[in-house]
Amino acid sequence: LSQTRLNTPRLPLNITVFVKFVLYYDIININMFDFFTETNTTHKYHLIKEEKSWQEAQSYCREKHTDLISGMKQLQDEEVKKLLNSNYQPYIGLFRDTWRWSDGSSFSFRHWNPIFNNHNPNSGQCAMTKFDGEGRWTNVNCDDKKPFICYDDKLILIKEAMNWEDALTYCRGHHYNLVTITNVDDQKQIQEKVKEASTDYVWMGLRYACTLDLWFWVSDEMVSDENWAKGEPMDDCDMSGAMETGGEHQWKKKNDTEKFNFICSKN
Numbered sequence: 382l383s384q385t386r387l388n389t390p391r392l393p394l395n396i397t398v399f400v401k402f403v404l405y406y407d408i409i410n411i412n413m414f415d416f417f418t419e420t421n422t423t424h425k426y427h428l429i430k431e432e433k434s435w436q437e438a439q440s441y442c443r444e445k446h447t448d449l450i451s452g453m454k455q456l457q458d459e460e461v462k463k464l465l466n467s468n469y470q471p472y473i474g475l476f477r478d479t480w481r482w483s484d485g486s487s488f489s490f491r492h493w494n495p496i497f498n499n500h501n502p503n504s505g506q507c508a509m510t511k512f513d514g515e516g517r518w519t520n521v522n523c524d525d526k527k528p529f530i531c532y533d534d535k536l537i538l539i540k541e542a543m544n545w546e547d548a549l550t551y552c553r554g555h556h557y558n559l560v561t562i563t564n565v566d567d568q569k570q571i572q573e574k575v576k577e578a579s580t581d582y583v584w585m586g587l588r589y590a591c592t593l594d595l596w597f598w599v600s601d602e603m604v605s606d607e608n609w610a611k612g613e614p615m616d617d618c619d620m621s622g623a624m625e626t627g628g629e630h631q632w633k634k635k636n637d638t639e640k641f642n643f644i645c646s647k648n
Contacts, residue, residue: 424455424458424460424532424533424534425446425532425533426450426455426458426460426461426464426530426531426532426533427446427530427531427532427533428464428528428530429441429528429529429530429531430528431528432526432527432528433526433527433529434523434524434526435449435523435529437526438527438529438531441529441531442529442531442532445531446531446532446533447531447532447533447534447537447647448531448532449529449530449531449532450530450531450532451532455532461530464530533647534647535646535647536560536570536571536574536644536645536646536647537556537644537645537646537647538574538575538577538578538583538642538643538644539551539552539642539643539644539645540577540578540579540642541642542579542580542640542641542642543584543640543641543643544637544638544639544640545584545588545621545635545637545638545639546637548584548641548643549586549599551643551645552586552643552645552646555645556645556646556647557645557646557647558586558599558600558645558646559584559585559586559599559643559644559645559646560585560586560643560644560645560646561585561586561587561598561599561600561602561646562585562587562598562608563598563602563603563605564605568608568630571585571624571630571644572624572630574644575624575625575626575630575642575644576626576627578626578641578642579642580626580640580641580642581625581626581627581641582623582624582625582626582633582635582639582641583623583624583626583641583642583643583644584621584622584623584635584641584642584643584644585621585622585623585624585632585643585644586598586599586600586646587599587604587621587622587632588620588621588622589614589616589617589618589620589621589634591618591619594616596614596616596622600646607632608624608630608631608632609631609632609633610625610629610631610632610633613631613632613633613634614632614633614634615634617634619636619637619638620634620635620636620637621634621635621637622634622635623635623639623641626642
């Protein structure tokens with residue numbers, strides 16, 4: 382994701398005011414490679430040198446990756462800084478509807494430059510940041526086509542309430558599968574992601590099979606590392622596993638027909 386989405390995992394493209402995360406670059410530095418890639422444990426970042434408008438860049442990132450780079454956590458990631466140097470003056474993935482990140486991340490933190498001019502709701506304004514110095518943001522014209530940064534996230538929180546089967550169908554149609562937890566590291570990464578959910582629980586790819594009398598992951602992984610809440614699970618039909626979005630983020634059985642946010646995984 383966050384990388385979380387609002388209502389659906391794709392924000393509308395027909396916005397009149399938007400912000401793009403695209404990079405200025407020195408023509409001298411261009412070589413035969415179309416993009417560079419940096420990775421960390423949960424994200425992969427791609428610097429795409431092909432120049433596009435913000436909407437084109439957003440569509441490209443969402444089709445081939447996850448989204449345009451968004452949110453302060455990503456902007457401050459050391460892997461992103463490796464892609465850039467002090468000569469770059471990149472746009473950031475905000476659009477103004479009011480100001481929001483392209484992927485729906487929280488916009489509670491602002492880092493505007495004192496010269497920021499945003500008194501009038503003018504269209505075509507983008508937020509730009511400099512990676513030299515304090516990296517403060519300012520608004521500039523969005524009409525120019527520029528290179529841009531996409532990111533991949535293997536865990537995508539879908540902030541839309543669905544029953545378990547609809548969530549499974551959605552993940553398999555748009556990404557790969559409902560999320561599987563096989564070790565402590567998986568649990569830690571996912572419980573950080575679910576903190577931004579809008580429901581009390583988040584569906585996982587965990588299902589109870591009545592005929593076999595066992596719990597299984599839809600990815601065919603063994604249910605080895607378990608984090609069930611006290612007294613769970615009760616082996617009942619039509620039940621699937623969900624994680625608490627608060628507290629200790631333990632697992633609980635929930636009826637398949639209940640509607641929660643859910644996490645998709647990318648292969």
